[in-house]
Amino acid sequence: xxxxxxxxxxxxxxxxxxxxxxxxxxxxxxxxxxxxxxxxxxxxxxxxxxxxxxxxxxxxxxxxxxxxxxxxxxxxxxxxxxxxxxxxxxxxxxxxxxxxxxxxxxxxxxxxxxxxxxxxxxxxxxxxxxxxxxxxxxxxxxxxxxxxxxxxxxxxxxxxxxxxxxxxxxxxxxxxxxxxxxxxxxxxxxxxxxxxxxxxxxxxxxxxxxxxxxxxxxxxxxxxxxxxxxxxxxxxxxxxxxxxxxxxxxxxxxxxxxxxxxxxxxxxxxxxxxxxxxxxxxxxxxxxxxxxxxxxxxxxxxxxxxxxxxxxxxxxxxxxxxxxxxxxxxxxxxxxxxxxxxxxxxxxxxxxxx
Amino acid sequence: xxxxxxxxxxxxxxxxxxxxxxxxxxxxxxxxxxxxxxxxxxxxxxxxxxxxxxxxxxxxxxxxxxxxxxxxxxxxxxxxxxxxxxxxxxxxxxxxxxxxxxxxxxxxxxxxxxxxxxxxxxxxxxxxxxxxxxxxxxxxxxxxxxxxxxxxxxxxxxxxxxxxxxxxxxxxxxxxxxxxxxxxxxxxxxxxxxxxxxxxxxxxxxxxxxxxxxxxxxxxxxxxxxxxxxxxxxxxxxxxxxxxxxxxxxxxxxxxxxxxxxxxxxxxxxxxxxx
Numbered sequence: 236x237x238x239x240x241x242x243x244x245x246x247x248x249x250x251x252x253x254x255x256x257x258x259x260x261x262x263x264x265x266x267x268x269x270x271x272x273x274x275x276x277x278x279x280x281x282x283x284x285x286x287x288x289x290x291x292x293x294x295x296x297x298x299x300x301x302x303x304x305x306x307x308x309x310x311x312x313x314x315x316x317x318x319x320x321x322x323x324x325x326x327x328x329x330x331x332x333x334x335x336x337x338x339x340x341x342x343x344x345x346x347x348x349x350x351x352x353x354x355x356x357x358x359x360x361x362x363x364x365x366x367x368x369x370x371x372x373x374x375x376x377x378x379x380x381x382x383x384x385x386x387x388x389x390x391x392x393x394x395x396x397x398x399x400x401x402x403x404x405x406x407x408x409x410x411x412x413x414x415x416x417x418x419x420x421x422x423x424x425x426x427x428x429x430x431x432x433x434x435x436x437x438x439x440x441x442x443x444x445x446x447x448x449x450x451x452x453x454x455x456x457x458x459x460x461x462x463x464x465x466x467x468x469x470x471x472x473x474x475x476x477x478x479x480x481x482x483x484x485x486x487x488x489x490x491x492x493x494x495x496x497x498x499x500x501x502x503x504x505x506x507x508x509x510x511x512x513x514x515x516x517x518x519x520x521x522x523x524x525x526x527x528x529x530x531x532x533x534x535x536x537x538x539x540x541x542x543x544x545x546x547x548x549x550x551x552x553x554x555x556x557x558x559x560x561x562x563x564x565x566x567x568x569x570x571x572x573x574x575x576x577x578x579x580x581x582x583x584x585x586x587x588x589x
Numbered sequence: 590x591x592x593x594x595x596x597x598x599x600x601x602x603x604x605x606x607x608x609x610x611x612x613x614x615x616x617x618x619x620x621x622x623x624x625x626x627x628x629x630x631x632x633x634x635x636x637x638x639x640x641x642x643x644x645x646x647x648x649x650x651x652x653x654x655x656x657x658x659x660x661x662x663x664x665x666x667x668x669x670x671x672x673x674x675x676x677x678x679x680x681x682x683x684x685x686x687x688x689x690x691x692x693x694x695x696x697x698x699x700x701x702x703x704x705x706x707x708x709x710x711x712x713x714x715x716x717x718x719x720x721x722x723x724x725x726x727x728x729x730x731x732x733x734x735x736x737x738x739x740x741x742x743x744x745x746x747x748x749x750x751x752x753x754x755x756x757x758x759x760x761x762x763x764x765x766x767x768x769x770x771x772x773x774x775x776x777x778x779x780x781x782x783x784x785x786x787x788x789x790x791x792x793x794x795x796x797x798x799x800x801x802x803x804x805x806x807x808x809x810x811x812x813x814x815x816x817x818x819x820x821x822x823x824x825x826x827x828x829x830x831x832x833x834x835x836x837x838x839x840x841x842x843x844x845x846x847x848x849x850x851x852x853x854x855x856x857x858x859x860x861x862x863x864x
Contacts (some may be wrong), residue, residue, distance in 0.1 A: 324782060328731050390695070390734055397646065397692040439809075442690040470809075475687075535781040535810045565810075568781035 238299045239371040239427055245560055246428065246464040246486040248524050254554060254561050256583040257300040258292070259373055259430040259466045259489045259529055261566035265324050266573040267291035275569070276320040279305060279327055282357035290362060293370060296576040300428075301362050302373040304355050305566075307432060310377045310410075310417055311385040313350035315343070324569035334386045337406035342413045347420050359424040371427040376417060378433020378469075379453045380441070382410040389435065396441050396449075403449060411453050415460045422462045430466040430489065431457060437471030446476045451483060458484035466529055470565055477502050481526050489529040491564040492536070496556035499528055527559035532579060539568040543578035550582035620644055623688070626679040635661070636672040639704065643676025646696030648703050651676070655704040665708035673704045677745060681829045685858065691734075694828075698741045705745060718749040720772040720839050722831075723765045726755035726808075727786035732779035735808045738828035739775050746832025748773075759790050766799050773835045774801050775825065779809035788819035795820075802838045803845035805831060813862050823848045826863070830856040 236244070242255045268274045271291045273284035290301035306327040312318045317331040334340050343349060355374065362372045377385075383406040384392040395402045421429055435441070436450050458465055467480055468489035480488050481503035490499060503525055530553070532538055537549050550561065561583050567576075620626055621641060630644070631637050635658040642651025651673070658668050680697040683689040722743050726736045733755040743750035751769055753761060766774070778784040787806050794800065806816045807825035816824035823845050825831060837843040837855045848855060852863040 325729050326780075326782070330731075389732075390737070393692050393734070394695050394699075397696055438690065440691050442692065445692075535784070536812055536814060539781055540815060565781075570782070570785070 237369050239368055242299065242371045242560070243427055243464050246466070246527055248486075248527070253587050253589070254559065254583060255299050256297075256561040256580050257371070257373065257529075258298060258302050258562050258567065259428065259468055259487070260302075260375065260432065260534075260563060261305045261326070262292050262298070262302045263288050263305040263569060264292070264567055264571050264573065264576070265569050267295055268323065270295055270573075275305065275323050275325070276327070279320055280351055280354055282354050282361055285354060285358040286361040286365070289358065290366065290370070292573075292576055296573055297580040298576055299580075300371045300373050301366065302375065302430075303358050303362070304351070304375060307375070307377045307381065307434075308385070309351050309355060310382050310413055313343070313346055313352050313417075314340070314382075314386060314410075314413060315349075316385060318350075326566075326569075329385050332386050332388060337387065337402050337409065340386055340406055340409040342409060342416065346413055346416055352417065352420070356420060356424055359421065359426050363425065373428040373430055373466075374421050374426045375430045375432055375468075376414065376421065378431050378436060378450075378467075379407050379411050379414055379457065380450045381433050381435040382414065383407050384435045386410065392435070393440060396445055400445075400449065407449065407453050411456060414457055418457060418460045422460075426463055428464045428466060428487075429461045430468055431461075431485070432468040434468075434470040436469050436476070437473060438475045439471040443475040443479075447479045451479050454480075454483040454485075468529075468565075474499065474502070485526055487527045487529045487560060489562060490531050492531045492533040494531060496528055496531065496553060496558045500557050503528075528557075529560040529562050530558060531564040532561070534563045534565045534567055534571070538563055538575045538579070539571045541575065543574050546575045546578040547582040547585070550579055551586060554583070554586045620679070620683055620688070623683060623686075625682045625686070629675055629679045629682060631671055631675050635663070636667075636675065639668060639672030640676035640679065643673055643697050643701045643704065644679050646680075646693055646700055648700045651700040651704045652707060655707050659708065659711050665712040668708045669705060673701045673708070674745060677701050677742075677829075681827075684829070685827070694738065695734075698738065701745055702741060717747070719747045720835065721749045721751060721769050722773045722775065722835055723751045723753060723762070723769055723771040724775045725753035725757040725762050725765075725777075727776055727778035727783040728758050729756060729786070730778045730780050730783035731755050732809070733777075735777040735779070735828060736775070739777065739805075739825075739831045742829045742831050743775075743835065746835065748832060748835055759786055759793060762790050763793055763797060763799070766794060766801060767797075771801055772838050774804040775831060776804060776806045777808035778806075778811055781810040784808070784811050784815065787816070787822060791819050791821050802843070803834065803848055805834055817849060821845050823852070824862065826852075826856075826860050830860075833857065 245251045271287045273288040278284040278288040289303035292298035308318045308327045315333045316329045319328050319330045321327045465485045466487035467485040472493045537545050635654050638654035724740050726733045740750045740752045804822045805825035806822050813824040816822045833856045853860045
């Protein structure tokens with residue numbers, strides 16, 4: 236079985252002998268940039284460099300995927316936000332949004348032609364040409380609440396969650412249209428996995444009940460549009476929402492180190508079987524297609540600041556806790572040492588006796 | 590047709606259909622019914638109404654009660670300490686228990702700050718501050734929700750909070766230390782990539798012979814181990830802990846070493862990160 240089949244099978248719930256070791260979150264690290272010559276910020280806007288850096292950790296450390304892009308501003312950029320493209324170890328950030336309220340938000344006619352969207356689509360093509368059917372290609376996109384927060388201003392969004400929920404609802408409807416267009420365009424290029432990252436949905440920022448009521452239905456709609464394997468990534472202490480995350484239709488859930496894997500597994504057990512009723516996905520309960528847990532090697536404490544031995548120890552404990560797919564807990568810090576990524580792969584190999 | 594009162598007496602109340610979510614979740618609980626909140630909320634009016642306005646995150650409710658109180662000749666300091674602050678304490682209690690979330694905290698903060706401004710207008714000056722604290726977001730990091738909360742809690746707690754903003758270059762932080770000689774400093778970062786500014790700032794301060802009793806570092810990806818890997822720093826867990834840490838420096842002359850050891854005691858609650 237090649238790496239691609241191994242990951243896709245694992246996500247679709249088939250038994251695999253070897254736990255895949257991948258990243259569904261950003262993989263650009265400075266050491267790899269130096270090795271490949273594909274540096275930030277160029278790799279954000281140049282498809283060749285994006286493909287080179289996106290597959291660099293496979294080439295240099297044996298990580299079992301290519302993953303692009305390296306930031307969460309692609310959609311906001313195409314919607315009309317001003318973006319500071321960052322530097323060698325600084326991710327792009329939104330500096331200004333042209334939208335004051337949800338009624339100003341409109342998906343531009345030429346949305347898919349704007350910003351860097353075509354760069355990402357082109358990079359998927361290049362990766363497919365190079366790695367064909369051997370290496371899984373993972374493409375990240377921004378979740379609806381995070382995008383809405385970028386457009387309205389995150390602080391406004393958080394306040395509106397309570398003071399003007401209708402404003403958030405209508406912003407979500409608009410951004411969902413953009414997200415679906417983008418998801419369709421990505422899927423046309425046939426990568427293997429799409430990862431929707433929605434960090435703003437974390438209970439650290441919003442009430443879990445509001446996640447269920449306002450965000451979950453949109454994630455369900457979005458996951459319906461994704462024809463590849465799909466993973467939902469939400470940062471922070473996601474225990475209070477993991478049951479809801481598990482019935483959004485995603486094949487995998489990516490969580491941070493704050494989430495205890497064995498507890499999370501117990502929590503979502505048998506909740507993956509869903510039906511569509513009245514335009515909504517409902518859990519049947521007791522089904523056998525429970526989403527797979529992806530994670531959750533600490534990106535700051537361990538992969539960034541720890542030693543290779545620290546990484547190995549954590550990998551072992553996470554695998555023992557029963558993680559289905561081994562991955563960093565969040566986007567890699569650009570100054571993370573390559574040796575730590577290698578250690579992550581090695582520890583997985585040692586665990587499986589290979 | 591019979592009217593509802595007549596019908597009601599004939600109904601078997603145990604068999605009234607209850608909407609499934611009401612059955613599951615129980616009747617809605619208002620924040621003021623919580624026993625911890627009841628213990629905190631003042632009994633006396635208008636302090637109670639002021640505190641309730643803050644608790645509800647309702648600017649109008651809070652501001653109107655503050656104005657009424659001030660018109661009736663209450664001392665602005667009492668309005669702040671016995672009304673607004675009590676409301677915020679109640680909000681923090683619910684936040685700690687996981688009943689309130691960031692949106693609640695921010696709206697209550699807004700209501701409290703409006704009430705505070707109104708009281709300071711009557712006071713004719715900014716209320717006497719206990720000391721100066723400098724707050725910044727690490728260089729390269731644009732995420733400032735945490736820092737804004739810290740500044741809000743500091744101001745509410747009676748401190749002069751110098752807000753350096755977000756993405757603050759390290760030199761600017763050093764300059765602010767020289768200029769304001771703060772009794773406490775707070776640095777926040779959401780990203781793993783930017784939190785490395787903290788040890789650099791400490792190093793530069795030491796090279797310049799500068800010292801503050803403690804620098805509280807916290808935010809999204811920041812963890813205690815990281816913060817305690819360099820001197821002069823204290824890992825801050827919640828934004829509302831900030832004024833309590835600053836108080837401990839002013840009142841009890843605590844140093845960063847002592848705060849690291851006595852964090853839970855100083856903030857007056859169980860803090861899992863310091864367990």
